[in-house]
Amino acid sequence: xxxxxxxxxxxxxxxxxxxxxxxxxxxxxxxxxxxxxxxxxxxxxxxxxxxxxxxxxxxxxxxxxxxxxxxxxxxxxxxxxxxxxxxxxxxxxxxxxxxxxxxxxxxxxxxxxxxxxxxxxxxxxxxxxxxxxxxxxxxxxxxxxxxxxxxxxxxxxxxxxxxxxxxxxxxxxxxxxxxxxxxxxxxxxxxx
Numbered sequence: 515x516x517x518x519x520x521x522x523x524x525x526x527x528x529x530x531x532x533x534x535x536x537x538x539x540x541x542x543x544x545x546x547x548x549x550x551x552x553x554x555x556x557x558x559x560x561x562x563x564x565x566x567x568x569x570x571x572x573x574x575x576x577x578x579x580x581x582x583x584x585x586x587x588x589x590x591x592x593x594x595x596x597x598x599x600x601x602x603x604x605x606x607x608x609x610x611x612x613x614x615x616x617x618x619x620x621x622x623x624x625x626x627x628x629x630x631x632x633x634x635x636x637x638x639x640x641x642x643x644x645x646x647x648x649x650x651x652x653x654x655x656x657x658x659x660x661x662x663x664x665x666x667x668x669x670x671x672x673x674x675x676x677x678x679x680x681x682x683x684x685x686x687x688x689x690x691x692x693x694x695x696x697x698x699x700x701x702x703x704x705x706x
Contacts, residue, residue, distance in 0.1 A: 521671065523623050524692065525682075528578055528593040529663025535565050535597035539629060540662075544599060546621040553612030561656075562600040562648060572647045573598045577640035577659060582681040583680075591674030595634075595661035600644065602654040615657045622660055632665035 532544040540563040579588035603611045674693040682692045
C-alpha cells in the first residue's frame with residue numbers, strides 16, 4: 515500500500531484549479547508533518563497555508579516551474595494549484611533543521627496523494643518575495659513551497675535508458691515522463 519502511494523506521488527505541475535482544497539485538508543496534511551520525526555525533536559518548522567485565490571496568485575508568481583521544460587513557463591490560468599503549504603524554519607528555535615523539511619514534505623505529499631490530490635515541492639522560488647508578500651517575520655526562513663491540487667496531467671515512471679539522461683519530458687500527447695534508475699543500478703553492495 516505504501517509503495518502504491520509513493521508511485522502515485524509524482525511532481526504534478528498542472529491542476530484543476532477550480533477544485534478548491536478545503537482548509538481542513540491543508541491543516542490535516544500539516545498535522546502529518548507535525549507528527550513526523552524531527553532532528554533532536556526541535557520541531558522548528560512552521561507552516562503557511564493558502565487556498566485563497568489572491569494569495570495563491572502571489573505565491574505562484576514567486577515559483578520557478580520545471581527547469582527541464584525550458585519552453586514552458588508554468589501552468590496557465592485554470593491549471594494552477596488550488597492550494598499551497600509553505601514550510602519555514604523558525605530560526606528562533608534553531609538555525610538548522612537537519613532533514614526535517616524533507617521528511618515533512620514527504621509526509622504532506624503522501625497524505626495529499628491519499629486524499630486524491632497531487633503536488634509539487636519547490637526549492638526554486640524567490641524566498642524574499644514570498645516573505646515580503648505574505649508578511650513573514652524576519653526569523654522565519656522559507657525552505658520549501660508545496661503546490662497542491664487535483665492533478666490535471668498524467669505522469670509516468672519509466673526505466674532510465676541512458677545513464678546520463680535523467681531529464682523528465684513531455685511527449686506529443688502532453689504526458690509527463692520521468693526516467694528512473696533501476697534498483698540494481700543504485701544498490702552498490704549487498705552483505706548477506
